[in-house]
Amino acid sequence: MKFKKLSITLLTLILVMTLSFTILAEEVNLRIYHVNDVHSRVEEDDYAGSMGYAKMATLIKEARRERENVMFLDAGDTFHGQTIANINDGESISHILDLMKLDAVTLGNHDFNFGQQRLEELAEMSRFPFLAANLSREDGKEIPYTEDYIIKEYDGVKVGVFGLATPETTFKTHPKNVEGLVFENPITTAEAVVSEIENKVDVIVALSHLGISDGSEYTSKMVAEEVAGIDLIVDGHSHNVLEEGMKVNDTMIVMAGEYSKFLGYVDLTVENGEVEAITPNLIPREDTANVEKDYIISLVVDRVNKANEVITSQVVGRTTVELNGAREHVRTGETNLGNLITDAMKAKFNADAAITNGGGIRASINQGEITQGEVITVLPFGNTAMLMELSGADLRAGLEHGISEYPATEGLFPQVSGIKFTFDGDAEAGNRVQKVWVAGEELDPNKMYTVATNDFMKAGGDGYSMFADAPIVSEAGGLEEVLMEYIEANAPVAPEVEGRIVAE
Incomplete structure (x- = not known):
């Protein structure tokens, strides 16, 4: 009887161990x-x-x-x-x-x-x-x-x-x-x-x-x-x-x-x-x-979308060409949409120049009518336009910083208006910018320029620390509003790539 109980106990233990192993091995x-x-x-x-x-x-x-x-x-x-x-x-x-x-x-x-x-x-x-x-x-x-x-x-x-x-x-x-x-x-x-x-x-x-x-x-x-x-x-x-x-x-x-x-x-x-x-x-x-x-x-x-249509469906103008805001383009070179946006910023303040970060441009716009919704999609961040007073030396430093990660598709890459510059993308970062012109004249490092930008960059966003202490001359509304006003006033628009940014 004692042997029988021991056998049953042993059998039960073996079954439990086998079952446990099966569960663990599942x-x-x-x-x-x-x-x-x-x-x-x-x-x-x-x-x-x-x-x-x-x-x-x-x-x-x-x-x-x-x-x-x-x-x-x-x-x-x-x-x-x-x-x-x-x-x-x-x-x-x-x-x-x-x-x-x-x-x-x-x-x-x-x-x-x-x-x-x-x-x-x-x-x-x-x-x-x-x-x-x-x-x-x-x-x-x-x-x-x-x-x-x-x-x-x-x-x-x-x-x-x-x-x-x-x-x-x-x-x-x-x-x-x-x-x-x-x-x-x-x-x-x-x-x-x-x-x-x-x-x-x-x-x-x-x-x-x-x-x-x-x-x-x-x-x-x-x-x-x-x-x-x-x-x-x-x-x-x-x-x-x-x-x-x-x-x-x-x-x-x-x-x-x-x-x-x-x-x-x-x-x-x-x-x-x-x-x-x-x-x-x-x-x-x-x-x-x-x-x-x-x-x-x-x-x-x-x-x-239906609730938003009242706002987004309003037409602000037309474009006779596709406006290129593709990520891989606005973060590595000049595009016609980058030119349009910075032209609008420059015109808003009658500034010497304008600069915005390619990473702030988030979409392209097809040829034809341009709606508020499309502009908001291109410039979705609610940034405001600002005019700052900037030395030529700091402007050059900003451009140098903007191309420092090229050819990586980084958002700090600059889109510009009123500026033309050449750079060597193979040179060591910090020594890439070759020549810079503002309003058709060679950049003077000691001269003060009025430069339109967005509040993100003005605050040092995307690493533009050289802009942070520049005096603010004026402020406007949202960047998307500035662009809408410019399109409405100049429609139909047909911006081109003009050689403002040239990689040598």
């Missing part, structure tokens, strides 16, 4: 959908190549019906950029992403464009968290609109997601929007967060708005090189299309381009608490021709 599959740098391009758009949120929502919903474990992440520059978002300060984007069941967003530099108070309001109205582990306040107080990380569980597998915001935010939004904030070193922050959560989770994901641009002080590639233990970095900021991801050490970096042209997804296989496989994929817009738009998302977009 394979868990997780799919993570991701977007970045949508800049509120929520609608399908042939011209911009955008897929739009309605088709993304359909694809993600289908995956959630077919699979048990699906996550959806956004790597930033989400709430600002197009009229549908700017008129209501990002509220429409929050509502749409709630309907799409977004799990988390990290804060991109342009997500600060409405100011910190609005970010707090957006965080309160959103059902998904805003992540930025390297963001703190100078006074040590808690930031009410961000979290460092979240932990979610899928079939027993725990996934930790932490956010990293780019320190470039201090000059890639208006400086007033980040007053009192400190953007800590993302590498040391990542080390600290990984150390804190590595024993709590099976998978570690960095939701990053750092990018991989050579012109950035900190990149996601650097994080992957320096910080062990991160399985996946879902990245944004530099707008790269990483079709097969980028493997750095044991970390996979993924990025889905820009403007909702791609929907990214990563399939992860986890066994015994270890990530055994990571497979990145991108769905390009052209592959979604037969995907039906989600009805609810489409309905919300239509209702917001």
